[in-house]
Amino acid sequence: MNRSRHVRPFHRAAAAIVVLGAAAVFSTVAATQSREEYLGGDTTVFDDGPTAFGRALANLGPFRWTEFRADKERFLRQWPERGPWADAVSCAECHYHDGRGPRADHVGGPVNLVRLGGPSPGGDPVYGIQLRRTGYGVPAPAHVRVDWEEIHDRYPDGDGYTLRRPTIHVSALAYGPLDPETRLSLRVPPAVFGLGLLEAVSDQEIRRFADPDDADGDGVSGIVREIRDAVTGRSVPGRFGWKASQPSLAAQSAAALNADLGVIPPGSSVSDGVHGKAQQREAEIDNGEITALVHYMRALAVPARRRWTEPAVREGEALFESIGCTACHRRQMITGELPGWPELTRQAIQPHTDLLLHDLGPQLADAVSEGLASGSEWRTPPLWGLGLLSTVSGQSGLLHDGRARSPEEAILWHGGEAERARERFRHLPRKARAALLAFLDTL
Ligand code: HEC
Numbered sequence: 001m002n003r004s005r006h007v008r009p010f011h012r013a014a015a016a017i018v019v020l021g022a023a024a025v026f027s028t029v030a031a032t033q034s035r036e037e038y039l040g041g042d043t044t045v046f047d048d049g050p051t052a053f054g055r056a057l058a059n060l061g062p063f064r065w066t067e068f069r070a071d072k073e074r075f076l077r078q079w080p081e082r083g084p085w086a087d088a089v090s091c092a093e094c095h096y097h098d099g100r101g102p103r104a105d106h107v108g109g110p111v112n113l114v115r116l117g118g119p120s121p122g123g124d125p126v127y128g129i130q131l132r133r134t135g136y137g138v139p140a141p142a143h144v145r146v147d148w149e150e151i152h153d154r155y156p157d158g159d160g161y162t163l164r165r166p167t168i169h170v171s172a173l174a175y176g177p178l179d180p181e182t183r184l185s186l187r188v189p190p191a192v193f194g195l196g197l198l199e200a201v202s203d204q205e206i207r208r209f210a211d212p213d214d215a216d217g218d219g220v221s222g223i224v225r226e227i228r229d230a231v232t233g234r235s236v237p238g239r240f241g242w243k244a245s246q247p248s249l250a251a252q253s254a255a256a257l258n259a260d261l262g263v264i265p266p267g268s269s270v271s272d273g274v275h276g277k278a279q280q281r282e283a284e285i286d287n288g289e290i291t292a293l294v295h296y297m298r299a300l301a302v303p304a305r306r307r308w309t310e311p312a313v314r315e316g317e318a319l320f321e322s323i324g325c326t327a328c329h330r331r332q333m334i335t336g337e338l339p340g341w342p343e344l345t346r347q348a349i350q351p352h353t354d355l356l357l358h359d360l361g362p363q364l365a366d367a368v369s370e371g372l373a374s375g376s377e378w379r380t381p382p383l384w385g386l387g388l389l390s391t392v393s394g395q396s397g398l399l400h401d402g403r404a405r406s407p408e409e410a411i412l413w414h415g416g417e418a419e420r421a422r423e424r425f426r427h428l429p430r431k432a433r434a435a436l437l438a439f440l441d442t443l
């Protein structure tokens with residue numbers, strides 16, 4: 001299909017606007033300024049309700065709509081092929097309404113994954129890289145309960161706050177004990193909109209902001225999570241997942257099908273699960289299914305900012321920069337070229353991430369390393385959509401394990417490379433702290 005045919009009318013319209021704008025200088029200025037709310041460039045949609053993350057790109061080629069609806073079915077469907085071990089029945093069960101985590105009234109315990117790190121890269125010698133909670137025709141591997149321990153502390157000005165941290169309790173292990181060396185890490189499912197834009201950011205652009213030895217001396221380094229591309233053998237930056245473990249949406253989708261749903265993707269012959277008990281099976285689905293999932297996620301738009309002109313928000317925005325948040329939560333990027341996706345190509349986006357790994361200190365460390373990412377290293381998460389997460393998913397936690405109940409709590413957990421920024425935040429006057437939080441809420 002000739003994609004460029006779909007975009008030409010769009011470019012022509014844009015050109016027309018520029019010509020009109022040149023005639024009236026003031027309107028050009030206004031138009032440039034108003035781009036600030038367009039977090040996803042021309043793909044940005046205007047929806048601040050529960051469907052905010054499920055909208056198709058505002059500039060989606062008109063011939064793509066039918067495909068988009070069909071692809072959405074894959075994301076929603078309960079895979080009949082799933083099992084013998086799984087954590088859910090569908091992608092949407094964990095990424096409800098394309099947002100973070102399951103729906104608020106989800107039954108059957110926490111759907112947050114329990115990642116396993118062990119003495120070897122394969123995780124626990126018996127249970128593998130993930131402790132699953134369901135078995136189809138076989139015993140469920142384990143039962144998992146999460147308890148929260150509260151920690152009380154104060155700002156330098158005396159205002160109190162309460163943080164909480166999870167403890168994971170595992171019981172009813174059906175296939176013997178966990179290895180004594182095995183460590184557990186709770187993982188919240190991130191939202192899945194805007195990921196096509198992040199996939200379209202060029203490798204060079206990501207590498208450009210890496211500063212592994214902190215050459216600029218700002219206390220913040222930033223490492224590219226190098227991953228070997230299975231097809232080309234080249235080293236490419238990891239982009240997706242809390243530790244940037246996956247280089248592409250295709251790789252992430254194949255991994256999710258196998259690890260989370262027990263569906264065997266092309267190129268695999270055995271389902272992830274309990275080692276030694278899994279049966280060799282043929283791949284159960286073909287590449288078309290993966291492509292459909294990838295296309296669905298690429299076509300999900302970023303919602304626009306709200307209330308962004310309010311004076312307190314403006315003040316918070318300046319603070320976000322001056323206290324050092326933007327050292328990692330980079331505001332602007334230009335996407336490169338994503339073949340077949342003119343909609344996502346060369347867009348000025350504001351994801352508020354650098355897609356790099358940072359050491360956030362021992363408090364957030366989970367002692368589970370993934371490849372080159374150590375237990376205390378995490379990929380800066382994008383902050384677009386932050387203010388809408390709970391509108392879409394109900395109460396859902398921030399940070400990799402969902403421990404933070406608000407952006408304020410999330411900031412207060414920052415340590416390691418981000419300790420300086422956190423301390424600057426803690427030492428702000430109450431009103432300035434509120435301004436920074438007001439700014440975050442407009443994202
Ligand atoms: C059992 C819950 C669960 C299911 C089912 C699930 N996911 Fe996820 N998903 C997660 C969690 C948890 C993460 C973060 C994993 C990590 O980094 O450790 C994640 C991460 C992702 C990411 C990366 C997002 C980002 O911002 O980096 C994508 C994309 C994704 N999942 C797509 C899918 C697709 C497609 C399916 C269906 C085939 C699926 N997921 C099924 C829980 C789930």
Ligand code: HEC
Pocket residue numbers: 220242320323324325326327328329358360364378379380381382383386397398399400401407410411414417418421422425440
């Ligand atoms: C050194 C890099 C770095 C700096 C500086 C930094 N952050 Fe972060 N931020 C991260 C990383 C990495 C995470 C994810 C940590 C985790 O999940 O355990 C994160 C997570 C967050 C989250 C939670 C996002 C989510 O989706 O759960 C918020 C909100 C946030 N940061 C805001 C801020 C603010 C505000 C500042 C400035 C006070 C700041 N950050 C400074 C790297 C940084």
